[in-house]
Amino acid sequence: MMSTHHAEGSAGDEHVTHDHHAQDADGGHEGHGGHEGHGGHEGHGGHAGHSDHVGQFRRLFWINLVIAGPVVAFSPMFAMIFGYDVADGARFVSPVLGTVMYAWGGWPFLSGAIGELRARTPGMMLLITLAITVAFFASWGATLGILHHELEFWWELALLIVIMLLGHWIEMRSLAQTTSALDSLAALLPDEAERVEGDAIVMVAPADLVVGDVVVVRPGASVPADGRVIDGAAAMDESMVTGESRPVTRTKGDTVTAGTVATDSGLRVEITATGDDTALAGIQRLVVDAQNSSSRAQRIADRAAALLFWFALVSAALTALVWTLVGDPDAAVVRSITVLVIACPHALGLAIPLVVSIATERAARGGVLVKDRLALESMRTVDAVLFDKTGTLTKGAPTVTAVESIGGIDADRLLALAASAEADSEHPLARAIVRAAEDRGLTVSKASGFSSSPAVGVIATVDDSEIRVGGPKLLDEVGGREIATADAWRGEGAIILHVIVDGQVAGGVKLADEVRPESRDAVDALHRLGVEVVMITGDAQAVAESVATELGIDRVFAGVRPEDKSAKVKELQAEGKKVAMVGDGVNDAPALAQADVGIAIGAGTDVAIASAGVILASSDPRSVVSVIELSRAAYRKMTQNLWWAAGYNLLSVPLAAGILAPVGFVLPMSVGAVLMSLSTIVVALNAQLLRRIDLSPEASVRAVLGR
Numbered sequence: 001m002m003s004t005h006h007a008e009g010s011a012g013d014e015h016v017t018h019d020h021h022a023q024d025a026d027g028g029h030e031g032h033g034g035h036e037g038h039g040g041h042e043g044h045g046g047h048a049g050h051s052d053h054v055g056q057f058r059r060l061f062w063i064n065l066v067i068a069g070p071v072v073a074f075s076p077m078f079a080m081i082f083g084y085d086v087a088d089g090a091r092f093v094s095p096v097l098g099t100v101m102y103a104w105g106g107w108p109f110l111s112g113a114i115g116e117l118r119a120r121t122p123g124m125m126l127l128i129t130l131a132i133t134v135a136f137f138a139s140w141g142a143t144l145g146i147l148h149h150e151l152e153f154w155w156e157l158a159l160l161i162v163i164m165l166l167g168h169w170i171e172m173r174s175l176a177q178t179t180s181a182l183d184s185l186a187a188l189l190p191d192e193a194e195r196v197e198g199d200a201i202v203m204v205a206p207a208d209l210v211v212g213d214v215v216v217v218r219p220g221a222s223v224p225a226d227g228r229v230i231d232g233a234a235a236m237d238e239s240m241v242t243g244e245s246r247p248v249t250r251t252k253g254d255t256v257t258a259g260t261v262a263t264d265s266g267l268r269v270e271i272t273a274t275g276d277d278t279a280l281a282g283i284q285r286l287v288v289d290a291q292n293s294s295s296r297a298q299r300i301a302d303r304a305a306a307l308l309f310w311f312a313l314v315s316a317a318l319t320a321l322v323w324t325l326v327g328d329p330d331a332a333v334v335r336s337i338t339v340l341v342i343a344c345p346h347a348l349g350l351a352i353p354l355v356v357s358i359a360t361e362r363a364a365r366g367g368v369l370v371k372d373r374l375a376l377e378s379m380r381t382v383d384a385v386l387f388d389k390t391g392t393l394t395k396g397a398p399t400v401t402a403v404e405s406i407g408g409i410d411a412d413r414l415l416a417l418a419a420s421a422e423a424d425s426e427h428p429l430a431r432a433i434v435r436a437a438e439d440r441g442l443t444v445s446k447a448s449g450f451s452s453s454p455a456v457g458v459i460a461t462v463d464d465s466e467i468r469v470g471g472p473k474l475l476d477e478v479g480g481r482e483i484a485t486a487d488a489w490r491g492e493g494a495i496i497l498h499v500i501v502d503g504q505v506a507g508g509v510k511l512a513d514e515v516r517p518e519s520r521d522a523v524d525a526l527h528r529l530g531v532e533v534v535m536i537t538g539d540a541q542a543v544a545e546s547v548a549t550e551l552g553i554d555r556v557f558a559g560v561r562p563e564d565k566s567a568k569v570k571e572l573q574a575e576g577k578k579v580a581m582v583g584d585g586v587n588d589a590p591a592l593a594q595a596d597v598g599i600a601i602g603a604g605t606d607v608a609i610a611s612a613g614v615i616l617a618s619s620d621p622r623s624v625v626s627v628i629e630l631s632r633a634a635y636r637k638m639t640q641n642l643w644w645a646a647g648y649n650l651l652s653v654p655l656a657a658g659i660l661a662p663v664g665f666v667l668p669m670s671v672g673a674v675l676m677s678l679s680t681i682v683v684a685l686n687a688q689l690l691r692r693i694d695l696s697p698e699a700s701v702r703a704v705l706g707r
Contacts, residue, residue: 057108057169064105064165068158071097075155094154095143102136105161122309128164130312132157134340148334153341163680193224196268206258206274213271222261226278227269229254234262247428308649316340319657331658335666338656342649352638354687359634362695368616368626375597375613377638379631381578382597385526385624386569388583389537389547390513392601393621396584398429398495399514400436404483405507414507416442418499421460421467424450429497430458432511433469457497468500469509480505493543515550518697522621523551525704529628532577536560536568538587562587566594582616582624599624622697629700633693641683648679 072078074093079086109132112125135157141147143154192203194216201216206224209215214230217223233251238260247263250256256269258278275281316336323332360370370376390396405414419437422430423444437444447460447467456477457470468474475482478500486508489496495511523533536557537544544558557568565583569591572579581588581595592598598612601619616623655667694700 054169057165060105060108061162061165061169064101064158065162067097067101067105068162070094071101071158072155075158076149076152078155091143094158095140098136098139098154098157101158101161102132105165106132106136109164122306127306127309127312128160130309131341132160134337135160138337138341147337148330151334151337156341190222190224194218209271209274211271211274215269215271217256217262217267217269219262219265223256223258223269225258225271226273227256227271229256229267230270231268232266234265234267237261237263308646311649312340312653315653315657323658335656335658339653342652342656352641354684355634355637355641355690358687358690359630359637362690362693363626363630368614368623368630368695370614370627370630372613376631376634378578379580379597379614379627380635382531382580382628384532384534384572384577384579386534386536386572386579386581386591386595387553387621388565388581388588388591389535389539389544391584391619392582393519393535393547393551394513394515395619396513398432398511400432400509401494401512401514402485402489402510403436403507404485404510406483407504407506409501409506411507412440412442414499415440415509416444417462417465417467417501417506418469418497418509420445420447420462421450421458421469423447424460425452425458429495429511433497433509466502469497470500471495471497474498474500475505478503478505483508485510491542492546493540515547516619516621518620518622519551521701521705522624523553525622525625525701526628527552528704529625531628534572536565536591538562563590566590569594580624580627582621584619597627599627618697620697622701625704626695626697626700629703630693630695633690637687637690640686644682644686645679 071094074086074090076086076091076094106129109125109128113129116123116126135153138147138151139153139157142149142152190206193206193209194201195204195209196214196216209225215224215227217234219234229250229252231252233249235247236250236256237247238257250267255272256267316339319339320332320336323329323335356370356376359376363370387393400415403411403415405411415433415437419434419442422433424447425431434444445462447462450458450460452458457468457474459466459468461467468478472482475498480498480500482496483498483505486496489508489510493512497509497511499506499509526533532555533551533553534555534557535544535548535551535553538560539558541556541558544556547553548556560568565587569579569581573594573596579595580597580599581591582599582601583589583592584601588600592600592612597614599614599616600612601616614627616627652667655665658666660666
């Protein structure tokens with residue numbers, strides 16, 4: 001295979017790029033799954049915990065659902081409600097199986113309650129534990145004749161445990177979809193490094209490298225640690241770190257970053273940083289810090305549960321006190337226990353997980369994957385969306401946007417000649433030129449005598465003419481002048497390749513990262529929703545301003561280094577803005593984690609996807625509008641369900657306590673239990689209404705723009 005060496009002129013710079021096709025057996029880029037987090041990042045096994053919890057809650061739910069059948073069927077209160085009798089020989093079926101359910105099915109909640117008590121943060125686990133524990137001991141007291149028979153809550157205990165296990169299974173399943181950003185970052189490093197030792201090359205683990213070592217990086221291989229090039233020149237694919245699609249030439253004296261790939265030729269690199277000192281490790285730390293800081297946010301259901309916990313305790317205490325003062329200690333016990341059991345509604349345990357489960361299912365059909373329910377909750381409050389340019393608002397690949405011919409040659413003929421000369425190359429720029437010729441229906445002739453020159457260009461014979469294609473250094477070599485539009489193109493940040501026919505400049509080809517056709521609608525819809533649109537990129541100011549002007553973007557951060565992107569998110573947050581970050585590269589991972597909501601393009605890197613709370617399965621930026629619409633709709637359902645669940649308590653607890661006893665009405669426990677189940681049904685039906693929402697990007701934008 002031969003290599004093509006193009007010199008790119010962009011905004012006044014000279015960036016050399018090379019073929020991506022030179023990947024021989026020595027430079028293979030095999031999987032990275034076998035190594036253990038090089039660079040001091042071993043073992044991220046904790047991320048597998050969510051999968052374990054999903055299995056745990058799934059098994060517990062199904063097993064306890066089976067056990068709950070006879071517990072409910074043989075419960076005296078349930079039999080009384082439905083008008084049948086439980087045989088004397090079966091009176092201990094519910095107590096025995098109910099005890100199994102309390103100890104086994106209730107253990108996750110019991111252990112969770114211990115944690116909440118230790119942290120002094122009462123929440124859902126403590127509320128559930130309070131209800132099932134009171135129901136368990138009260139039921140045994142009633143079964144043994146120690147307490148009033150109305151307190152035999154075996155069927156309520158069984159249903160409460162089953163429904164809460166179902167809710168937590170749904171919750172843990174959504175959390176388990178999160179992959180490990182840290183593992184993805186570590187996977188960018190090669191399994192082995194080729195260290196130069198005298199005249200020999202020794203294979204070592206990247207973790208064994210030390211500063212001052214010299215390593216060989218072959219074509220197609222990734223750099224094992226940060227270093228400085230001491231021999232050779234190569235086009236480096238840095239997209240996994242910088243997020244930018246354009247390969248950059250690194251020659252003697254230049255620095256290279258761990259995880260980047262030499263695409264066309266080999267290098268010798270002197271190691272300057274290893275382990276935790278590498279840029280990749282720095283990005284890892286930023287991701288960890290941002291994720292840890294955002295994970296402290298309280299969920300609305302937990303806040304509701306905490307308030308309801310104290311409401312239940314205070315209500316039960318007041319109930320016991322009042323009934324004791326009126327001289328009815330038996331009623332004090334029955335009423336206060338009833339209050340504690342009723343105070344834990346099934347609906348509250350299902351309100352949020354059901355909405356999130358249905359909302360994420362609907363979102364997935366619209367090309368949106370919601371991994372973090374906090375992101376789902378927060379997106380409705382976002383007032384600034386920060387888009388990474390390349391691969392998000394643009395296609396992330398060079399495209400021929402203009403052809404300028406001089407000297408009488410036709411523009412289509414010029415493009416056909418350039419494509420013929422580039423046909424044997426697999427370089428992204430060459431592929432773009434060939435693709436443009438094919439799209440125009442031009443004939444790409446078979447070339448002969450193909451060769452290339454590093455940092456200069458390619459040469460080939462096409463139809464008996466010598467065709468050369470390259471950048472500024474090619475012009476210097478042949479003594480030619482740039483085409484008249486070169487300065488204007490360069491000012492727009494375009495890549496310029498000149499085409500020389502038989503020693504004479506015949507014209508030029510303009511290549512740029514093409515803006516996605518959907519981006520304009522996305523920006524317009526976000527503006528209609530009152531959201532500020534901001535773009536961030538490592539590209540030069542001229543490139544960024546060109547895209548921003550075309551799309552009507554409000555604000556631009558250009559020339560931003562990878563490690564500084566999260567700082568720009570913090571800058572916006574310091575202005576009081578709720579920020580959603582949209583990106584697709586490793587360099588976006590810290591910013592995605594730092595943002596109030598991280599949105600990753602599904603076609604991007606695993607690291608970006610793992611660091612985000614929301615993933616766009618397609619690369620359509622209009623899906624961001626879908627996320628906002630989803631968030632608002634889901635939040636409305638969450639709020640409605642929580643008010644319904646809490647409203648049930650605000651009404652039923654005082655009635656169960658006997659607040660209307662002076663007028664002769666006390667809520668029977670059986671009626672309270674039925675109302676509790678009805679409350680759960682209402683919550684479930686209300687959540688189902690989310691299925692009616694069309695979350696496709698087209699429908700969301702059309703609804704916002706009124707088209």
